Amino acid sequence: MPDFWTDVDRHLIRYGGTFTPAIIERAQGSYVYDSEGRAILDFTSGQMSAILGHGHPEVVETVSRAAAELDHLFSGMLSRPVVDLARELTATLPAPLQKTMLLTTGAESNEAALRLAKLYTGGWEVVSFSQSWHGMTGAAAGATYSHGRKGYGPAMVGNIAIPGPNAYRSRYMRHGTYDWQGELDVAFDLVDRQSSGGLAACLVEPILSSGGIIEPPPGYLAALQAKCRERGMLLVLDEAQTGLARTGQMYAFERDGVVPDILTLSKTLGAGLPLAAVVTSAEIEETCHDRGYLFFTTHVSDPLPAAVGLTVLDVIARDGLVQRAGELGNRLRAGLLQLQERHECIGDVRGRGLLQGIELVTDRQTKEPADALGAAVTTRCFELGLHMNIVQMPGMGGVFRIAPPLTASEAELDLGLEILDRAIADATAQSRARAA
Numbered sequence: 001m002p003d004f005w006t007d008v009d010r011h012l013i014r015y016g017g018t019f020t021p022a023i024i025e026r027a028q029g030s031y032v033y034d035s036e037g038r039a040i041l042d043f044t045s046g047q048m049s050a051i052l053g054h055g056h057p058e059v060v061e062t063v064s065r066a067a068a069e070l071d072h073l074f075s076g077m078l079s080r081p082v083v084d085l086a087r088e089l090t091a092t093l094p095a096p097l098q099k100t101m102l103l104t105t106g107a108e109s110n111e112a113a114l115r116l117a118k119l120y121t122g123g124w125e126v127v128s129f130s131q132s133w134h135g136m137t138g139a140a141a142g143a144t145y146s147h148g149r150k151g152y153g154p155a156m157v158g159n160i161a162i163p164g165p166n167a168y169r170s171r172y173m174r175h176g177t178y179d180w181q182g183e184l185d186v187a188f189d190l191v192d193r194q195s196s197g198g199l200a201a202c203l204v205e206p207i208l209s210s211g212g213i214i215e216p217p218p219g220y221l222a223a224l225q226a227k228c229r230e231r232g233m234l235l236v237l238d239e240a241q242t243g244l245a246r247t248g249q250m251y252a253f254e255r256d257g258v259v260p261d262i263l264t265l266s267k268t269l270g271a272g273l274p275l276a277a278v279v280t281s282a283e284i285e286e287t288c289h290d291r292g293y294l295f296f297t298t299h300v301s302d303p304l305p306a307a308v309g310l311t312v313l314d315v316i317a318r319d320g321l322v323q324r325a326g327e328l329g330n331r332l333r334a335g336l337l338q339l340q341e342r343h344e345c346i347g348d349v350r351g352r353g354l355l356q357g358i359e360l361v362t363d364r365q366t367k368e369p370a371d372a373l374g375a376a377v378t379t380r381c382f383e384l385g386l387h388m389n390i391v392q393m394p395g396m397g398g399v400f401r402i403a404p405p406l407t408a409s410e411a412e413l414d415l416g417l418e419i420l421d422r423a424i425a426d427a428t429a430q431s432r433a434r435a436a
Contacts, residue, residue, distance in 0.1 A: 004023055016148075016392070017392055020382065020387070021382075022034040022035070022038075022040070022382075023035040026055075027042070027046075027054030027055060028053075028054055028055045029053045029054060029055070029405075029407070030042055030053055030054075030404060030405055030407070030408045030409070030412045031054070032054065032387070038385065039385060040382070040385050040386065040387050041385060041386045041387065041412060041415060041416050041419070042054070042387050042404070042405070043386060043387060043388055043389075043402050043403065043404050043416050044387060044388070044389040044401065044402075044403055045272075045403050045404060045405050046272050047267065048209065048241045048267055048389075048401070048403050049267040049268060049270065049271065049272045050271055050272035050405055051244060051245065051246060051268045051271050051272075051312070051316075051321075051405055051406045051407075052271045052272075052312065052315055052405060052406065052407055053405040053407040053408070054272070054405075056271065056315070056407070058311050058314075058315060059271060059272075059273070059308060059311055059312070062307050062308050062310075062311045063273070063304065063308060065307075066081070066303060066304040066307040066308070067304060070303045070304070071302070071303065071304040072299070072302050072303070072304065073301070073302065073303060075296045075297075075298070075300050075301065077301075078301060079301075079303040079306070080303075081303045081304075081306035081307040081310060082102055082301045082302075082303060082306045084306075084310055085100075085102065085306045085307075085309045085310050085313075086100035086102070088310060088313050089265075089269075089277060089279065089309070089313065090279060092250055092251075092313070093251070093263070093279060094259050095259075096259075096281035096282065096283065097259065097260075097263060097279045097280065097281060098279075098281065098282055099279065099280050099281065099282055099284075099285040100277055100278065100279050101277065101278045101279075101295075101300070101301075102275065102276070102277055102300065102301050102302070102305070102306055102309075103266075103275075103276040103277065103278065103297060103299070103300055104274045104275065104276055104297065104299045104302075104305070105135070105266055105274060105276055106134070106135055106140075106238070106240040106264065106266030106267060106276055107134070107135025107136055107137040107140040107141075108135075108137070108266075108276055108297060109240075109264040109265065109266055109276040109277060109278045110134045110135050110139070110140040110143070110203065110236075110238060110264050111135070111137055111138065111139050111140055111295070112264075112278045112295045113201075113203070113236050113262045113264050113278050113280075114126060114139045114140075114143070114200075114201060114203065114236070115139075115293070115294075115295050116234075116262060116278070116280060116284060116285075116288050116293065117200045117201035117233075117234040117236060117261070117262060118200045118201070119287075119288045119291050119292075119293055120234065120284050120287050120288050120291075121199075121200045121201070121232060121233065121234060122198075122200075123197075123198035123199050123200030123201075123232075123233070124157070124158045124198045124200055125158040125159070125160060125195055125196070125198045125199045125200055126139070126142065126143050126158060126159050126160070126200060126201050126202075126203055127160045127161075127162055127191055127199070127201070127202040127203070127233070128143040128144075128145065128159070128160075128161060128162075128202070128203045128204060129145065129161070129162060129163070129164040129165075129204055129205070129208060129211065129214075130145045130161045130162065130163050130164050131145060131146050131164035131166070131208050131210075131211025131212060131214060131393070132144055132145050132146060132161075132164070132203075132204065132205065132208060132210075132211060133146045133205075133208075133209065133210035133211065134203060134205075134238055136148065138156055139156055141155065141156075142155040142156035142158075142159040143159055143203050145161050146208075146210045146211050146393050147392060147393050158196075158198060158200075160190075160191055160194050160195070162184075162187035162188070162190070162191065163183055163187055164208050164211055164214050165180050165183065165184075165214065165215075165216040165217065165220055166211075166212070166214045167180070167217060168347070168348045168350070168359065168367070169367065170183060172186075178217065180216070180217050180219075180220055180223075181219075181223060184220070184223055184224065184227065188227045192231075199231050199232065199233045200233060200234065201228075201233055201234045201235075201236050201262075202224065202227075202228050202233055202234070202235050202236065203236040203238060204224070204235075204236075204237065204238065205237070205238045205239070205240075205241070205242065206221065206237055206239060206242050206247075206251075206252035206253050206256075207241070207242050207247070207252055207351065207352060207355060209241045209242075209355065209401055210391060210392075210393070210401075211391070211393070211396075212357060212359065212391050212393065212396050212399040213350050213351045213355065213356065213357025213399065213401055214350070215350055215351060215352060216256075218255070218256065219256070220256070221237075221253060221256040221258045222256055222257060222258050225258050225260075234261035234262060234284075235258070235260045235261050235262075236260060236261065236262040236263075236264065237253055237260040237262075237263050237264070238264050239251055239252060239253070239263060239264065239265055240264065240265065240266040240267045240268070240276075241267055241268065241355065241403070242355060243263075243265045243267075243268050243269065244265070244268040244269060244312065244313075244316060245268075245316050245321045245322040245324075245325045245353075245406055246268055246325060246353055246354055246355050246403070246406070247325070247329070247352040247353035247354075247355055248322065248323075248325045248326030248327075248329050248352060248353035248354075249322060249326075249353075250316075250322055251263070252352070255352075261280065261281065261284060262278065262279070262280045262284070263277075263278070263279045263280070264276070264277070264278055264279075265277045265278075265279070268312075269309050269312065270305055270308055270309060270312065271308070271312045273305055273308050274299075274305060275305035275306070275308060275309050277309075316406075319407075321406045321407070324406060325353045325354045325406045326353055328353075328354055328404075328406070328408065328410070328413060329351075329352065329353035329354045329355075329356070331410060331413055332354065332356055332402065332404070332413050332417075333349065333351070333356055335413070335414070335417040336349045336356060336358055336402075336417070337349055338417075339358070339417065339420065339421055339424070340358070342421070343421075343424050343425070343428065344364065345360045345361060345362070345370055345373060345398075345424065345428055346358050346359070346360060346361075346424070347359050347360065347361035347364050347367055348361075351402070354403060354404055354405075354406060354408075355401075355402075355403050356402045356403075357399055357400060357401055357402060358399070358400050358402070359396075359398055359399045359400075360373050360374050360377065360398030360399070360400075360424075361398060369396060369397065369398050370397075370398035371396075371397030371398055372397075372431075373398060373427055373428065373431055374390050374397045374398035374399070374400070375390070375397060376427035376430065376431065377400075377420075377423050377424055377427045378390050378400075379427075380422075380423035380426050380427050381419055381420060381423040384419045384422060384423055385419060386415075386416055386419040386420065386423070388400050388402070388420070389401045389402075389403075402416075404416065
């Protein structure tokens, strides 16, 4: 029988970071199970996606039924699941968001959104955060600054970065308080100086996940939208990870009282299956259609993932998962704050709902990043039966992204916190022993 890891070395392209040292055989609920039968608590919901946990029985039933009845169609054909999902999805959104396009990945949805924005405004320049992650395809990669830019030649023309609103590490402080408005004013002064007159869109995440769980302060998104309005730009919000109850609200932008011109969804919409959406107003859609808008893929408007999306919305509404995410998020945050009291290396706890982050530092005063300690904690967590995801950005290797399923139990959250507590204690003790 072929050796698994030999085949990995021989046949797989390494596409980022290192592979987890386990062969995963199955998954159920909040756990994945390796080939040795070991249960590993999944604090990342797969790729930050499986909000209903793994193998949710209603998702399984939907996939089985849809695969047998109607799985894939020619891109010009429509089916009831696609139209039904578009209707039900926009029913969860404020006006004027009412027009939907269903795709497969977050990168695709951001590509489609940026093409809408460019065609609608007549511009081509895109502003995004310096710690952003929007995908690895052309325009999405051009608007991604967290990592992955070097070695591939010039990015798409017209991309402009502004500072991510990182209150913990901002250089913009006034009287000991984060001056986010001043930072934003300076950022857009630089945008204006760099622009060649073609500003089209500002594409941002309401909470920057790959950038280190950076949450803009209240009022920031409204001020950002005002900057866009002044310049004739569209505000595009990428809620791939924050959408559909994850933050304790159906959409993260609801906290700030803003409505984006275009909303992109993925990850959580399919609860682990490949499904994404672009949602915009009838006015923007009509204008772009009249101007010949073109964007389709092999799997645009596929019925099987659309049927899954309908199931996801049904379960969220029926089981009260928006409220549940808020309640569990409060419990998770309280536990993380208790860990911060016990471990000097935890410099910051941040996030919202069931999307939380902790940042490890070597010193709370200097805030020097603790990349090596973060790697050691990750390894120890996995040894103890907890899968944690660490940010891969240089200098941010001590930032953990914590996103359990919305269906996780209180006991599972508490177990994860217990394992994390022990892993930090073990890793710091080992670090001190090496330094002695």
